[in-house]
Amino acid sequence: MAGLMSRTSAIAQAKFSKLLDRSEDPGETLDYSYEQQLTQLQNVKRGIADVTTAKKRLELEESATQQQLTKLDDQARQALQAGREDLAREALSRKASLQAQVDGLHQQEQQLGDQEQKLIAGEQTLQTKIEAFRSQKEVIKAQYSAAEAQVKIGEAATGIGEHMADVGLAIQRAQDKTQDMQARAAAVDELTTSGALVDFTSQGDDLDRQLSQVSQASQVDDELAKMKAALGQGSQAPSLGAGQ
């Protein structure tokens, strides 16, 4: 029986022992390790940039969905004014379904934001460690015997390797989360553009049409009322004059 901490430690150690096997010529190993670290740092920077871009895109999509929610709200109000409670009810049900999706996305977005902060801190730490390694490698080359250098290199390289594995996992998890969110956002997008929200698949288009009819009807009523008012004043005088 082993818990997650001891298992994770054992896995990391198994991976590090492979890394130590490479240490044969200390000078070469040091330079090679340093080059590898710089390459990894670039990968980490790219990984973080990808996550940040994906997060921004998701935020834009969320604000578009927010507009859709407002629109459904307006439509419900118009339907109610037109005495069509049935349509208002449907518009509000749609709004509720959409809202649930948006809330789910929003929660994931916050988790992603936390992960992003940790990633950025992890990248900065990696940069500091690589810098420390760079100065230590010159000291090791100059001051230690080959055997002592092996030990020092092993310790420094595995320490950095452990941190790289840590940041590597963080990037992988953040990327998985953005992919999951992109899939959800695409599903929400599909719902709003097709007008076919979960419970209204069969009548989605019809609801849209009816709601827009209500909206048009209320516009027509408004214009009609304005015209009547205008004509009423314009026609009242002649009709009075004609009648009497």
Added chain:
Amino acid sequence: MIVRVMGEGQWRLDDGLAGRLAELDAETERAVERGDQEGLRAALDALAEVVRSGEKLPSDHLGRSDEIVPPTDLTLEEARQIIDDGDLIPDLP
């Protein structure tokens, strides 16, 4: 001993805390066996809290850790990946 909390950093801890860590570590495994996501989170949080009570090592520390606590927001699925084949932890370059 030096312990890492993944995603957070490394701490130097009194060796006397090893027993407490082992207890909480065993709880993470029981939570996974029960399929208890909240229990797993609680056990990992408790582990990390003990670790954070130690002395935080500076960013330029180059040594490895004696123990590694996985990310505290680990899902059950990810925990099973660690238990089954260790695939969750990326290979080193």
